[in-house]
Amino acid sequence: MTEPKKVLVVDDEPQITRVLRHSLTAHRYDVRTAADGLSGLDTFRDWRPDLIITDLQMPEMGGLEFCREIRKISNLPIIVLSVRGEEKTKVEALDAGADDYVTKPFGIDELLARVRAALRRLPEAQDEAEAALEDGDFHIDLAAREVTVKDVPIHLTPTEFELLVFLFRNRGKVVTHRAILSAVWGGNFTEQNEYLRVFVGQLRKKIEPEPSQPRYITTEPWVGYRFLTQIEP
Numbered sequence: 001m002t003e004p005k006k007v008l009v010v011d012d013e014p015q016i017t018r019v020l021r022h023s024l025t026a027h028r029y030d031v032r033t034a035a036d037g038l039s040g041l042d043t044f045r046d047w048r049p050d051l052i053i054t055d056l057q058m059p060e061m062g063g064l065e066f067c068r069e070i071r072k073i074s075n076l077p078i079i080v081l082s083v084r085g086e087e088k089t090k091v092e093a094l095d096a097g098a099d100d101y102v103t104k105p106f107g108i109d110e111l112l113a114r115v116r117a118a119l120r121r122l123p124e125a126q127d128e129a130e131a132a133l134e135d136g137d138f139h140i141d142l143a144a145r146e147v148t149v150k151d152v153p154i155h156l157t158p159t160e161f162e163l164l165v166f167l168f169r170n171r172g173k174v175v176t177h178r179a180i181l182s183a184v185w186g187g188n189f190t191e192q193n194e195y196l197r198v199f200v201g202q203l204r205k206k207i208e209p210e211p212s213q214p215r216y217i218t219t220e221p222w223v224g225y226r227f228l229t230q231i232e233p
Contacts, residue, residue, distance in 0.1 A: 004030045005119055008049040010040035010066065011081065012058045016104075020053065023108045024115070037061025041069055049076065051118055053111075056082040056093065064096045071097035075157045077118035081106070087194050094198040099159045100185075117186045121158040133168055136230030137216075140168060149207050159184065160203050167217065167227035176224040200225065 007029045009020045017033040024031045032047055034040035036058045044052070052070065056063035067078055080098040082089060090101045099121075100114050133140040139148045145161055147154040156164065166183045167175065177193055185195060204211040215231045 004028050005051065006030045006032070006047065006049040007115065008040065008043055008047065008052045009033045010035075010037065010052065010054040010058070010063070012036055012055065016055070016081070019108070020111075023112070027112060029115075035059075037063065037066030037069070040066055044070065044074070050122065051076060051115060052078045053115075054078065054080055056080060056084065056089070064092060067093065067096040067098050071157070075155070077121060077158055079111075079114055079118060091194055091198055094195060095202070097157065099157065113186075118158075121162050133165070135168070135171065136228070138168060138229050140165060147207075154206050156203075156206065159199060160206070163199055163203060164207075167225065168229070171227045171229050174220045174224055174226050178224075180224065 007024050009017050009024075009031060011017050011020075011033070012035045017035075021031045021033060032043055032049070034043045037054070038060045040052070040054065041061075043049075054063045054066055058066075061069075063080055063082070067080070070076070070078060077099045078097060079100045079102060080093040081102050081104055082093070083104045093101050099118055102111055102114060131141070131143050133142065137150045139151075141147075142165070145156075145158075147156055147161070147164065162184050163180070166180060177196055181192060181196055185192065200217060201211075204214050204217055207216055208214045209231070216228055218226045218228065220226055
């Protein structure tokens, strides 16, 4: 029997943490909780969870700062919970390093689906037939989940890695927003274009020589993106 995945819940509302602990434990997750970002960081360092669920508005250290601190030391999936559902807040959370955003109040079945989707993006054993992808300036080690561009290592979050792999496998083609969202985030996310804008922006910051003038990930206005594996001289 495989070990249960470890989920850290960071929220200052006792009712939320009780509900999440009960629901996640019932679905065979190992759960610990923290009431703010500072204690969440301590628990993370001691316990090393597989996934974090965090609120935004908390004492001591809020969710945005907590996400940024986690991203300095780990690429594990982060799901943000918040009563604020406007696009600006979602973009701020995704920009801070979150992989997903769920607005309170939420259905527990929806949250569990988001947890499963996020955990599917964790590293898994790869078939030897496709241990790596290589073309042009890019080398992607699928087993180690390592990326180099012109022999320079690039550190990506799980979602950024999955996005790059999907674009790479469709290199040279125009890929629609809907197709990318469905492949990377799942069928429930096909209208969440703000997710895609943020993550493409983050990926460009990491792989493009000039992110404001992208040459690897080019925009096809109103349609999607085209990925190129090398910059033409």
